[in-house]
Amino acid sequence: MRLARRLATLSAVFGLLTAACSAPTTGTPAPGDAFVIGLSSEFDTLNPVMGYSPDGGSLIYEGLMSREPDLSMKPALAATAPVTSADGKTVTFTLREGVKFHDGRPVTAADVEYTYEALLEEANNSPIRGDYTAIEEVAAPDAKTVVFTLKHPYAPLVQRTTLGVVPKGSPLTGDPPPGAGPYRFVSRTPGDKIVLEGNRGYWAGAPAITRLVLAFAEDDNVRAARMSAGEFDATILPPKAAARFDGQPDITVHRVPSADYRGIMFPLKQPVTGDRTIRRALSLAIDRGAMVDTILAGAGRPAFGPVSPDTAWHNPEVTGPAAGDPEAARKLLQDAGWKAGDDGIRVKDGRRAEFSLMYPAGDTLRKELALAVASDARKVGVDVRLAGLDWDAIEPRMSEDALIMGWGSPYDPDYVNYELFHSAYAGKGFFNPGGYANPKVDELLETGRASGDEAVRRQVYRDFQKIVHDDEVWTYLVFLKHVYVIRGNPAGVRPGVDAHEHATGGLFRDIHTWRPAS
Template sequence: MRLARRLAALTVTSGLLATACSAPATGPAAPAGDAFVIGLGSEFETLSPVMGYAPDGGSLIYEGLMAREPDLSVKPVLAAAPPVTSGDGRTVTFTLRDGVRFHDGRPLTSADVEYTYEAVLEESNNSPIRGDYAAIEEVDAPDARTVVFRLAHPYAPLVQRTTLGIVPAGAPLTGDRPVGSGPYRFVSRIPGDKIVLEGSKDHRDGAPAIGRLVLAFAEDDNVRATRMSAGEFDAAILPPRAAARFEGQPGLTVHKVPSADYRGIMFPLGRPVTGDRAIRRAFSLAIDRKAMVDTVLAGAGEPAFGPVSPATSWHNPEVTGSPAADPEAARKALEEGGWAPGEDGIHVKDGVRASFTLMYPAGDSLRKELALAVASDARKIGVDVRLAGLDWDAIEPRMSQDALIMGWGSPYDPDYVNYELFHSSYAGKGFFNPGRYGDPEVDDLLETGRESGDEAVRRKAYRDFQKIVRDDEVWTYLVFLKHVYVIRGDYRGVRPGVDAHEHATGGLFRDIHTWKPAP
């Protein structure tokens, strides 16, 4: 079925940024009993894949055509085999596994796949992930087991994008009572508190050894650590310093998982101070990233200088710098940019003080500590950074005025996230490109990287993109994190990989249905 559509401006909901939100109640939760309880720092905005829930395969309720392995490769799940791609790269054909059923007993067919992707692409649905699938012109289901994607242009990451969970045809987009085909079925949800799941006894891989899961939400890092210590959680995701107390404790295992997840400072580029490249350049030179890794991250991370992790093959090695601060070079950059020291030691240009507000989410102890370190380093070179710890509802409307410690990053493909963060068409669209950056050359490079089927062309485009963004000092990148998971008990089948920014029930928990208690 051909869809008439155009690429809509993408407004990201706070749920995609892993912020705490609420949703309609679905009735009281079942008693947890002997459930395995996971402490998460953020609640899901929705449980509908169409509306942005776990599109990269982090769901335990749904399954995609493909799934991601810890080493970042993809394998068939609902698909019976890898897809067949036409010579021109514009037709991709999947054959579905036979005999798959949804949790309510309905057979899963190509019509459900067609419905899911068309619902994402239908402009009136306003899916926040619609832009990621814009290359798709048409989805066909010629028979019950065949799905054909017809593309407007070759799109190299398409197969990776097919980790999107499949919903039954005609399913409501609210996700209030989700029905999937994954290893766990939905039981109940209490907004702001928890989601209860139970293992699907009819799943083709058999019932999970961990038969009942509770996803408990606690936005504050210290609260999560306290509840983990008190035995309320069987596992939790924690910042490194909060997890340090669990190192070496009997019956607990701490996993430090590499990621492409970075923390950096987003600057509103339309403001007198943060819009000045000299300020941003001096700021980057003044930051002691090594000290941040050593202290704030307790060694669980690496210095960051750009949006593409050096751990991936897409990284441009020219995009680097000194992990230690260089205050002399920072002061020189300020002076060359026309900023002179004022009477109070803060630089001034044309009567404007080098002073701005830096926001961070109040419950995020790691971002708070990074913000404190940033403000201290900036003060040493005569830049005044005023800190504001706020909730996400207060942060979002201020992003065009005030700087923000943000987190993003994906190891999958450089098209992921970067297109929306730096392409001018997304300027000011929610949490994507909130600083309103726009550069025609960057736009062209991102479009080339997205539309070319030639890997060599794509690699050059993304290398050049990284260099320009670094030279423009659009952000000040601080650190790449290692995600820290604390698990109570000894389980076989725990497979650390490489995490993206949004890990939630993905990351280390992506295949918790295969975990088995150690004998």
Template sequence: MRRAVVLPLTFALFTAACSAPAPPGGSAPSTADDTFVIALSSEFESLNPMLGYSPDGGSLMFDGLMSRAPDLSMEPALASGPPTTSKDGKTVTFTLRDGVKFHNGQDLTSADVEYTYETMLDPKSSSPIAGDFAAIKEVEAPDPKTVVFTLNYPYAPLVQRTTLGVVPKGASLKETPPGTGPYRFVSWTPGDKVAFTANTAYWGGAPAIPKVVVAFAADDNVRATRMSAGEFDATILPPKVAAPFRTQAGLKVYDVAANDYRGIMFPMKEPVTGDLAIRKAFSLAVDRQAMVDTILAGAGEPAFGPISPATKWYNAVVTGKGTSDPAGAGKLLDEAGWKPGADGIRVKDGKPAKFTLMYPAGDSLRKELALAAASDARKIGLDVEPAGLDWDAIEPRMAKDALMMGWGSAYDPDYINYELFHSAYAGKGFFNPGRYDNPKVDKALEKARESGEEAERKAAYDDFQKTIFEDEAWSFLVFLKHVYVIRGDWQGVTPGVDGHEHATGGLFRNLHTWKPAK
């Protein structure tokens, strides 16, 4: 992913220290300005829900009709209770909670919900998340408290999608609109930080933390250094980088389960990476278990597809070997006509088995994975050149060069997979950048999206996983745990299951309920 909504980017660092180290004994931090500073690796592209800001919940500023508990079950937020669904699954009706106000003092009504969704879906808005809501035919507000979604087909994840933040009717796409959430927007310094202040009139109760700053520091080691120095109160780090904090006084480390993977996207139209034999041999050569043991320090597991084995949607057919199989990889390449050259690099029809593997330069985890994968590939005669670049340099090269990517969702398998592997999204930014195109996959994804029957959806997702595994559409490497480092001792920190983390969700999703431990 790039930035908070699309993929991580290299940014100027947050230079002003906004907090002080925790006092002895690990009590909650005592800062001069009552500010809690969260350091993230990537910046938000927008703070407008209609343009894709934190659509899956976890926003500090906005509430959706529904929210997620740590166990991922759905809970009412702006809705007064769960929705009612018609027998055919095509009409879903919500009733709004009483007494909710936006940060500008305006009362929440169903017209605001209608406006939020209709504006986001309007092609003129060019919202990057509109495709996620393609099942919605119409949103209506028959009275101030009632919202009715009419669907084109029974869409099982609809209720999960209503975590989208709601904005006031008439809110501009060009500005940060007021929300109903526990924190109010104060300021945004692009490339630096976003500042928030507590909404003391929040319908869910006033936050105990008066002020929050979300700072951006792309480099993992820089975030770790500044966390140690007391400049940040919380951050997320790769397991190896976080290791020293496990014994540092005044800090707590949380290992949180995540359906978050790292894998290599291959350009399908290039002569080397477009060759199935190359992709399959590469995957056989990679020692995933060694990556888990060393690079992740054991905080993860080998990955062979985009759906976690911990979920009910996983198809065990895609399970491969965690350790490498150089002999099998070499045999496959020999049979496909890729023969070792004088320098040990394989050649076919005069073309060397060589390609570039890009990764974001500030991401130490992806760098180590890329270097390890390149080393394993070299052993079977593939010349893979790792290249650490910033995202502005990576983006225009994705159709030509392989890329170490990170995605993953803890929610319904419709999330992310449709955009990553359906041919309709081929070449559309960071969705399906390798231009993968298989009609069988398109059909399976469409069938799963449009079916109201869980068994039918499961069968479709089984087909989807099996096909992309056979095609080696990506070389999936590892599922990892998210490692949070938090200063002080807080009540209310409730680990759940994370997806791919690029916003203030995850462990921070209920920051407004945190209170200093006594």
């Protein structure tokens, strides 16, 4: 699930951008033309304090640090890498000279201090506040120095400083405040698009693409059709929907590795989905290899846990049979007292092995995964009833019905996992919606967050992965490759390893550096 998830349905399918963009381009547009990106999700907010693109890639805002495609950190608003004290509890940044917000005001340490203090202020109710609770205080002793004082050593702190900085005193509602990123905000039409304009005074150089339109189209097929019609210059599509663009002249398709997974989130207080035997049997029954080959058209890999095998934090013990083991699933159910009824569906103590599995109706990939799950489940005697709904209908049902859900991060394992599996977040929206509570997992997550010892942290997160795998909190299905379709073949496109949140992150995080192909 995204923090920047879909909020509104498009009012029409075609022709929404005729006033915003010129005729279809054949590559990176000339100055003055709009480059139109088709996105599947609208943003909850455009304010970093309230959760907009905290991991970089917002395009409007600049953080103290930014990420390279290989996930290494580099200074952005900071002039150099920060200095950390010997006890790990004080981290000091020195700001770059001459950087200005879009309205011409200089970026100062007071702005950084305000941004983080506003985020940490409990009354502001920022949805990402929990990611920054290790911070005791942020101080600005002078205009160019920012000092973070931590409650305890917090290894991911530098990675967290990709958060965009806003001017001191900026309101948290209404139009977004000015940033210092490569694009400035021009306008927003809810349910339709956001228009951005290149920042000619950007400290790292003005973008070659001088006008950017972020157009929202939740339905995968609609985005594919609009890309074909020339209304989009770039979009993100499920692998099968993107296949039509392979080999087309003047179209480039990038399949980018990611830590982005899809899996089944189970409500753990319900009688059927709360039975670990049911969950474990379902995991054994599923043919993940077939999902990768058919639904993902090869653009992905089987998933068995929340940490990607493409990252150094992965525990290799967290694995399973890619093709599934339905015989083992049947035996597991039979031994636990789930006996096959006349219709083949298993029953225990008068209760049928059945539950509802929701998915967002406009997401064709999740729909196909749900269909495959239901098919494999029926073969072992579990009846999975599918429900394609919009997010407004899904959210209030997550404590009762299972959901094809997505998360995943290639960054520090504290990211996402703390909120998804710590009992303190049980039932808080899209964080831990199934209500998982395991004191040992809580202890591990707290130790991993507080420790400054890399060896300790590596063992902590290996143990954490093993427990949530054995508890079968989720049934993980696949890690995706994100498929980007781009008109032309601009220079400067730098694939890396994507996170789940990839709206203007991912491949688009560097769009301000793209240039027409020579």
